[in-house]
Amino acid sequence: MGNVNLGVVGTGLIGGSIALAGSRAGYEVTFYEPASCPVETVLSGAVRATSLDELASSSDLIFIATPVSTIAAVADRLAPFVRPTAIVSDVASVKGPVFGRLSEIFDGRCFYVPSHPMAGSEKSGLEAARVNLFENAVAIISPDRCRDKGVLERLAHFWREAGSIPLFVDVLTHDRLVAAVSHLPHLVAAILMMHAAEFASEGLSFVGNGFRDSTRIAAGSPELWTEILLANRTDLLTNLYRFRDALNETARVLEANDAKSLQAFLDAAKRSRDRLAG
Amino acid sequence: MGNVNLGVVGTGLIGGSIALAGSRAGYEVTFYEPASCPVETVLSGAVRATSLDELASSSDLIFIATPVSTIAAVADRLAPFVRPTAIVSDVASVKGPVFGRLSEIFDGRCFYVPSHPMAGSEKSGLEAARVNLFENAVAIISPDRCRDKGVLERLAHFWREAGSIPLFVDVLTHDRLVAAVSHLPHLVAAILMMHAAEFASEGLSFVGNGFRDSTRIAAGSPELWTEILLANRTDLLTNLYRFRDALNETARVLEANDAKSLQAFLDAAKRSRDRLAG
Numbered sequence: 001m002g003n004v005n006l007g008v009v010g011t012g013l014i015g016g017s018i019a020l021a022g023s024r025a026g027y028e029v030t031f032y033e034p035a036s037c038p039v040e041t042v043l044s045g046a047v048r049a050t051s052l053d054e055l056a057s058s059s060d061l062i063f064i065a066t067p068v069s070t071i072a073a074v075a076d077r078l079a080p081f082v083r084p085t086a087i088v089s090d091v092a093s094v095k096g097p098v099f100g101r102l103s104e105i106f107d108g109r110c111f112y113v114p115s116h117p118m119a120g121s122e123k124s125g126l127e128a129a130r131v132n133l134f135e136n137a138v139a140i141i142s143p144d145r146c147r148d149k150g151v152l153e154r155l156a157h158f159w160r161e162a163g164s165i166p167l168f169v170d171v172l173t174h175d176r177l178v179a180a181v182s183h184l185p186h187l188v189a190a191i192l193m194m195h196a197a198e199f200a201s202e203g204l205s206f207v208g209n210g211f212r213d214s215t216r217i218a219a220g221s222p223e224l225w226t227e228i229l230l231a232n233r234t235d236l237l238t239n240l241y242r243f244r245d246a247l248n249e250t251a252r253v254l255e256a257n258d259a260k261s262l263q264a265f266l267d268a269a270k271r272s273r274d275r276l277a278g
Numbered sequence: 279m280g281n282v283n284l285g286v287v288g289t290g291l292i293g294g295s296i297a298l299a300g301s302r303a304g305y306e307v308t309f310y311e312p313a314s315c316p317v318e319t320v321l322s323g324a325v326r327a328t329s330l331d332e333l334a335s336s337s338d339l340i341f342i343a344t345p346v347s348t349i350a351a352v353a354d355r356l357a358p359f360v361r362p363t364a365i366v367s368d369v370a371s372v373k374g375p376v377f378g379r380l381s382e383i384f385d386g387r388c389f390y391v392p393s394h395p396m397a398g399s400e401k402s403g404l405e406a407a408r409v410n411l412f413e414n415a416v417a418i419i420s421p422d423r424c425r426d427k428g429v430l431e432r433l434a435h436f437w438r439e440a441g442s443i444p445l446f447v448d449v450l451t452h453d454r455l456v457a458a459v460s461h462l463p464h465l466v467a468a469i470l471m472m473h474a475a476e477f478a479s480e481g482l483s484f485v486g487n488g489f490r491d492s493t494r495i496a497a498g499s500p501e502l503w504t505e506i507l508l509a510n511r512t513d514l515l516t517n518l519y520r521f522r523d524a525l526n527e528t529a530r531v532l533e534a535n536d537a538k539s540l541q542a543f544l545d546a547a548k549r550s551r552d553r554l555a556g
Binding site: 118119120121122137138140167169173176177178179180181182184185186187188189190191192193194195196197199200202203204205206207208209210211212213214215216217218219220221222223225226229230233236237239240241242243244246247248250251254255257259262263265266267268269270272273274275276 | 396397398400415416418445447451454455456457458459460462463464465466467468469470471472473474475477478480481482483484485486487488489490491492493494495496497498499500501503504507508511514515517518519520521522524525526528529532533535537540541543544545546547548550551552553554
């Protein structure tokens with residue numbers, strides 16, 4: 001890559017993994033972490049910036065990897081110092097509330113293009129970061145306003161270097177789709193977990209891997225997920241209502257003891273899930 | 279164990295794994311598989327019986343590991359030939375519909391004690407069987423009618439030899455608890471999968487591990503699960519209605535944009551899930 005300077009703001013699970021993957025791929029990595037935690041030991045290949053303007057003025061590609069609620073404030077502080085050729089990206093799980101604001105903030109100053117790597121963990125923080133977190137995961141890039149092919153390719157190139165598969169999806173579509181495949185499943189996992197804890201707590205002593213897998217994401221950070229779910233609540237509610245309709249339809253099938261319809265439904269679900277695995 | 283003869287009827291995922299674990303533990307294993315499939319290569323340490331009466335007359339401990347709908351028919355054919363000191367167990371995921379019938383069939387003929395190993399896979403059939411399938415899983419034993427300590431200990435001993443942890447739970451409690459921790463999660467996984475497939479199919483090209491884990495069990499056998507869910511449909515519906523109430527409560531929290539309540543809920547779910555992992 002010839003000395004591309006990568007700046008990472010926030011060194012949680014995603015930011016830390018971006019820094020690790022960037023160092024491995026040969027980027028010169030600078031990071032900024034406002035908390036006074038000793039992150040240098042983990043990110044030994046990277047340089048810690050003492051301020052956001054120091055990071056901004058020295059970076060060709062910047063990822064803002066802080067919680068959704070703080071992204072705009074970080075962008076405000078970066079904006080006066082970014083290089084005009086720089087690309088700034090965020091990694092927010094919800095694009096709508098961030099995109100409009102950041103587009104304004106960076107307009108005329110640099111290139112702003114959102115990212116969302118579809119990788120994560122129920123664990124959070126730098127201690128969960130991994131150099132290979134993004135491997136074989138799709139990295140969504142939203143080219144709604146920036147259609148400069150060279151810029152998009154530089155961002156896509158980073159994600160490929162991190163081991164992931166870039167995919168271009170616009171902001172509104174992104175938010176609608178992740179509501180169905182990420183935010184609703186998160187909420188449902190939490191409800192399943194609490195249902196069992198409150199209604200069948202003795203059963204928790206003998207659950208198998210099925211229950212463990214179904215509820216794993218319910219161990220995710222409550223702070224981060226409260227922000228994410230509320231930031232996408234219109235799309236999430238649309239999905240939740242539709243999911244509830246499907247639940248009611250399934251209840252009717254059970255009430256009617258209708259083996260044929262139940263099996264047809266489970267068959268269709270299995271076929272969809274099998275396609276996913278392949 | 280000194281030449282205990284183990285008989286296994288049905289060589290799918292569970293029966294096959296019981297035969298493999300029994301062979302490893304030093305039991306003399308005989309199995310009966312009505313389908314004309316070449317199972318001997320997988321179960322090379324075991325002897326294939328040509329009939330159920332041959333298996334019954336030579337076994338000290340018999341597991342009926344066929345689908346729920348066929349267990350009673352198998353029991354009927356075994357009963358005239360079982361040794362009076364033999365223990366017969368089944369491995370049905372739902373006990374209610376099987377227990378009363380099998381208790382009658384084996385009454386005065388041998389000891390009948392239900393089992394349910396809380397281990398499985400979204401895969402089914404002998405090709406998915408594993409000698410270590412039951413390791414670290416709880417094996418539920420229901421001592422509702424047979425309270426003979428020596429008999430219960432012989433059955434518990436087998437499950438310990440297979441690597442699992444025996445736990446005594448009566449039939450009604452079993453069915454109530456598995457409805458919450460197994461049957462409802464299965465149905466919900468299938469609904470989540472179909473919801474995404476129908477409402478956000480483009481999103482399936484970029485799902486992460488969270489979605490994969492949440493929906494993994496939806497790939498289970500539709501035939502087997504239709505039987506299981508309908509066999510426990512009263513308990514399942516009770517759980518489904520309560521889950522729906524919790525879903526509605528969560529919808530109200532989202533509609534009200536109530537961050538405090540949402541985070542308190544996600545916090546509680548995380549604490550429960552973290553306890554499960556430990």
